[in-house]
Amino acid sequence: MLTETRPSGDTSQKPVPPRRQREKSGIWLVDFYTSAVGKKWVMAITGIGLIGFVLSHMVGNLKVYAGAEDFDHYAEFLREMLVPIFPRTVFLWLVRGGLVMMFVFHIHSAISLARLNLQANASYATKRDYVAANFASRTMRWTGPIILLYLIFHLADLTWGVEPAATAVFERGEAYANLVASFERPVVAGIYIVANLALGFHLYHGTWSLFQSLGVNNPAYNTARRYLAGGVAAAIVIGNCSFPIAVLAGVVD
Amino acid sequence: MRITLRVWRQPGPEAQGEFRTYEAPEVSEDMSFLELIDAVNEDLLEKGEEPIACDSDCREGICGMCGVMINGLPHGPSEGTATCQLHMRKFQDGDLIEVEPWRAAAFPVIRDLVVDRSAFDTIIESGGYVSVSTGSAPDANEILVPKSASDAAMDAAACIGCGACVAACPNSAAQLFTSAKLAHLNLLPQGQPERWDRVEIMVDTMEEFFGSCTNHGECEKACPKEITIDFIAMMNADYVKSKFKNRRRLGQKKAG
Ligand code: SF4
Numbered sequence A: 001m002l003t004e005t006r007p008s009g010d011t012s013q014k015p016v017p018p019r020r021q022r023e024k025s026g027i028w029l030v031d032f033y034t035s036a037v038g039k040k041w042v043m044a045i046t047g048i049g050l051i052g053f054v055l056s057h058m059v060g061n062l063k064v065y066a067g068a069e070d071f072d073h074y075a076e077f078l079r080e081m082l083v084p085i086f087p088r089t090v091f092l093w094l095v096r097g098g099l100v101m102m103f104v105f106h107i108h109s110a111i112s113l114a115r116l117n118l119q120a121n122a123s124y125a126t127k128r129d130y131v132a133a134n135f136a137s138r139t140m141r142w143t144g145p146i147i148l149l150y151l152i153f154h155l156a157d158l159t160w161g162v163e164p165a166a167t168a169v170f171e172r173g174e175a176y177a178n179l180v181a182s183f184e185r186p187v188v189a190g191i192y193i194v195a196n197l198a199l200g201f202h203l204y205h206g207t208w209s210l211f212q213s214l215g216v217n218n219p220a221y222n223t224a225r226r227y228l229a230g231g232v233a234a235a236i237v238i239g240n241c242s243f244p245i246a247v248l249a250g251v252v253d
Numbered sequence B: 001m002r003i004t005l006r007v008w009r010q011p012g013p014e015a016q017g018e019f020r021t022y023e024a025p026e027v028s029e030d031m032s033f034l035e036l037i038d039a040v041n042e043d044l045l046e047k048g049e050e051p052i053a054c055d056s057d058c059r060e061g062i063c064g065m066c067g068v069m070i071n072g073l074p075h076g077p078s079e080g081t082a083t084c085q086l087h088m089r090k091f092q093d094g095d096l097i098e099v100e101p102w103r104a105a106a107f108p109v110i111r112d113l114v115v116d117r118s119a120f121d122t123i124i125e126s127g128g129y130v131s132v133s134t135g136s137a138p139d140a141n142e143i144l145v146p147k148s149a150s151d152a153a154m155d156a157a158a159c160i161g162c163g164a165c166v167a168a169c170p171n172s173a174a175q176l177f178t179s180a181k182l183a184h185l186n187l188l189p190q191g192q193p194e195r196w197d198r199v200e201i202m203v204d205t206m207e208e209f210f211g212s213c214t215n216h217g218e219c220e221k222a223c224p225k226e227i228t229i230d231f232i233a234m235m236n237a238d239y240v241k242s243k244f245k246n247r248r249r250l251g252q253k254k255a256g
């Protein structure tokens, strides 16, 4: 005998009403950005730019191992990039402006999507057993803000020279000496290491994820994408963490 | 074998819900999970209590009615199967099984384990159709379909609309469902005339109800039909293309 398991009676149910209305815009780029899929595109594209920046920043800084002269020369080169097409430091400022824009859009889309998701979600009373989500993907919302705070600290320390983030001996233009003086403080070295681990996790999920958001993936390369993500994350963590460790160990001084 | 069930009971949409525990002392391992609930319900009826409400229809994994959260996993622990295809041999004597309805803001609970998935219908209604000429029947095989396209469309068409992908997603996003419905039509020649309008409207409708994808991949693992997240990538690519294509029809009003 079949038991009655469906709620009986009322069959006149209305469909669930929409939870939100999206503001449509006539300007297609704006319209695209107001959609969640569009924001994910923006996140992925700014993400690519920021990954490129982080990687070249790390590679450039490897010159610290070539000694003070080479390193300071590299710092000076950055200011003279594309001279004489642009006057001195102008190209550097263009790059900085671009980076700021990328950060702004990356963060803005992240915040608005996170808010959308919190509204769309209802939590389970029993323990949810996650099968595919990994530590990196589940902590994006935490590693993101950690990286932002660290970025501000890092700029205050080695670019603006604002105490207490920077050392008392900070001197503009003395990139090598500033870096060594800063990393000789074990707490600061610790901050750099922890922040770069967070960055590594963020980049691991981000690098894997951006292909999906842009829709440029190919099932044949899905495994390769995992390796690529691991490679990018590992390169950043190993490269960037090596600097404070090298200073603390006395390899760079 | 002996099974203890901890089941979410909620008399109506607005009512407060709670877990109740039921004992099932004589469970055969050949029983399906739904038959276990039937057995518990027989007991409840005999005692004069209200039976547990849960959806089911085909009981062979093709209708998509039966999904529930079993021990924190959508459709329970076996991969690529719906709740109705889950057999008790997957469990052990003395197990405690916790059962909860799908949870998502757009899937309100109607009663006990039954949720309202009409938001899915609204998404399909918005663009999940193709236009065909009426009149006399067309010749068979008049429209040629590349084998690879028909295979991929068939993989997407396997979606039974159960909602496990939304249930599994920490963001309650419906990307897997919507992308499967889109790919099903967008890969075939018959689906081309409305393709770009369809992508735009179905994605927009989806976003009125559900969250945004963060690429965890939980949906793909939960899906009883093993729909892959590669369809989501295809939807993302098509959505941006639709913005270009729909704009290119200078001054033309969109259909529908
Ligand atoms: S995509 Fe899979 S999990 Fe989602 S509704 Fe369709 S069959 Fe269910």
Ligand code: FES
Pocket (backbone or CB within 6 Å): B055, B056, B057, B058, B059, B060, B061, B062, B063, B064, B065, B066, B067, B082, B083, B084, B085, B160
């Ligand atoms: S009852 Fe039809 S899919 Fe389970």
